[in-house]
Amino acid sequence: MTTPIAQIQQELVDEFAMFQDWQDRYEHLIGMAKGLQTIDPSRKLDDNLVRGCQSRVWLHGEKVDGKVCFTADSDALITKGIVALLVRVYSGHTPQEILGASSEFIDRIGLRQHLSPNRANGLSAMIDQMKHYALAFSA
Amino acid sequence: MISPAVNAAYDVESLRAEFPVLGEQVHGKSLVYFDNAATTQKPKQVIEAVDHYYRAYNSNVHRGAHMLSSLATEAQENAREALRAHINARRAHEVVFTAGTTASLNMAAGSLGQLLLKPGDEVLVTAMEHHANIVPWQFACERHGAKLKVVPITGEGELDLPVIPGLPRNPGLFTDQPGQAPNPGLFTDRTKILAIAHVSNTLGTINPVKELVAEAKRRGIATVVDGAQAIAHLPVDVQDLGCDLYAFSGHKMYAPTGIGVLYGREELLEQMPPWSGGGEMIDRVTFERTTYAGLPFKFEAGTPHIAGIIGLGAAVNWIESRGKEAMAAHEEALLEHATETLSAIDGLRIIGTAAKKVGVVSFVVEGVHHSDLGTLLDQQGIAVRTGHHCTQPLMQCFNITGTTRASFAPYNTIGEVDAMVAATRRAVNMLR
Numbered sequence A: 001m002t003t004p005i006a007q008i009q010q011e012l013v014d015e016f017a018m019f020q021d022w023q024d025r026y027e028h029l030i031g032m033a034k035g036l037q038t039i040d041p042s043r044k045l046d047d048n049l050v051r052g053c054q055s056r057v058w059l060h061g062e063k064v065d066g067k068v069c070f071t072a073d074s075d076a077l078i079t080k081g082i083v084a085l086l087v088r089v090y091s092g093h094t095p096q097e098i099l100g101a102s103s104e105f106i107d108r109i110g111l112r113q114h115l116s117p118n119r120a121n122g123l124s125a126m127i128d129q130m131k132h133y134a135l136a137f138s139a
Numbered sequence B: 001m002i003s004p005a006v007n008a009a010y011d012v013e014s015l016r017a018e019f020p021v022l023g024e025q026v027h028g029k030s031l032v033y034f035d036n037a038a039t040t041q042k043p044k045q046v047i048e049a050v051d052h053y054y055r056a057y058n059s060n061v062h063r064g065a066h067m068l069s070s071l072a073t074e075a076q077e078n079a080r081e082a083l084r085a086h087i088n089a090r091r092a093h094e095v096v097f098t099a100g101t102t103a104s105l106n107m108a109a110g111s112l113g114q115l116l117l118k119p120g121d122e123v124l125v126t127a128m129e130h131h132a133n134i135v136p137w138q139f140a141c142e143r144h145g146a147k148l149k150v151v152p153i154t155g156e157g158e159l160d161l162p163v164i165p166g167l168p169r170n171p172g173l174f175t176d177q178p179g180q181a182p183n184p185g186l187f188t189d190r191t192k193i194l195a196i197a198h199v200s201n202t203l204g205t206i207n208p209v210k211e212l213v214a215e216a217k218r219r220g221i222a223t224v225v226d227g228a229q230a231i232a233h234l235p236v237d238v239q240d241l242g243c244d245l246y247a248f249s250g251h252k253m254y255a256p257t258g259i260g261v262l263y264g265r266e267e268l269l270e271q272m273p274p275w276s277g278g279g280e281m282i283d284r285v286t287f288e289r290t291t292y293a294g295l296p297f298k299f300e301a302g303t304p305h306i307a308g309i310i311g312l313g314a315a316v317n318w319i320e321s322r323g324k325e326a327m328a329a330h331e332e333a334l335l336e337h338a339t340e341t342l343s344a345i346d347g348l349r350i351i352g353t354a355a356k357k358v359g360v361v362s363f364v365v366e367g368v369h370h371s372d373l374g375t376l377l378d379q380q381g382i383a384v385r386t387g388h389h390c391t392q393p394l395m396q397c398f399n400i401t402g403t404t405r406a407s408f409a410p411y412n413t414i415g416e417v418d419a420m421v422a423a424t425r426r427a428v429n430m431l432r
């Protein structure tokens, strides 16, 4: 049984709620970046770049046993942490689950108000890209 | 310990008190604003001048047959005169109001291109230009079949020029016979326009504009200077520089956004065709033929940004009351201190080490992405800019994707520089 998306989101909200200050929050994100299952180097193609990010972010989705699996990478560490967080939430679920999932947990984590406008755009672009893959795989 | 060379007579605290925004907090910390090259903060004299215009005499200019319109017109023309004096133009009508540097350069490229460029002609820019001084020339070149050529730069971020004493590089630059390595003569007999930044927004380099303009002039080449980063930090005397056109933005000199200037030498402005058409810029309109108004109105179609113009006039008065030289000397002390203390950080490299610089320090840190550094500095209350700074060709010269840039203003302090350096160390430790 895979953990439902909403439950993973709640776990993340709880995790981030433990942190008192910005430094802990960002160190946690950086830790997540370091734990990310990175994209196969052969898939670091311009076609897999997420548009709308200041740093380069590659995202690849694959359908394995009816579930969408994401791998990603970025040349910036915090961005990589953000994409790692999203991979933890959305990877390993069916296209329908991904398409039906809400993204309001981002606001509950309190991440958005700590991101610059271009990072916040980048984050939305990453979620859009994941949903785009899910849509393509749902056909 | 480095003891910064700050002039004790310079009263930075009284100057800071004139900028309301400097009292703000970000992420619970006092704001350290080091993004002045993007836009400067506004003193209360400017804010109040704009506020007063809207409260007391808001009206259109040159049109109404009533008192408020006369007041607004007078205020606009007083601002024009203040700008004329500030840049030492000969006539107030050589000061054309635009929406900013970008608008000024588009007008310059469009109108001058139409006047001067023929197929096979060349426009010369430099490798350190802002996109605003590249793309409009690409448009003009495409429209008229001309070619864009580029003055190269050195590893220090200076123009690679032979005429500067002590820099005997590339003797080919000023020859009329192309073909000499490494840079064949960039000025040729097809060169019609030289368009160059007075100061680089990314590197802080102060270019030898006067010398280049003199050389161009000798060859009958029109000269356009992008003064966006110079106007608030250097004395600008357009007659001494000798250039034909000089562009700048109000918002980088303590004035509102949406207002700027294109200075033009009268004789050239007279010859240049108008660039946008509409009200205010005409003399007489019939469906058969329209004749244009005189300078500067020929280039000021439509209702101008009156509040912006009034704010810009107030900003000029503010700069003059404080003294540009004193403020520039303070910025230089900040630059020197920042350069020394940042350089001591392991793996940090300053991009732009020209001998003559304004208060801009761009840097990269080995193994650290500039956007991560920018985010972690912001968390500590420090506002810098990261990225390519609208100078992508320059990034390609240095083979980097971006930098972190701190740019200083007269209201910044040595303590703030120290705070930035400490915050940078902390961020770098987290990221490595």
Ligand SMILES: Cc1ncc(COP(=O)(O)O)c(C=O)c1O
Binding pocket: B037, B038, B100, B101, B102, B103, B130, B132, B133, B197, B199, B200, B201, B226, B228, B229, B249, B251, B390
């Ligand atoms: C050197 C230079 N040129 C042109 C511009 C464009 O100015 P604006 O955006 O005010 O039109 C800038 C602003 O960043 C600049 O630094």
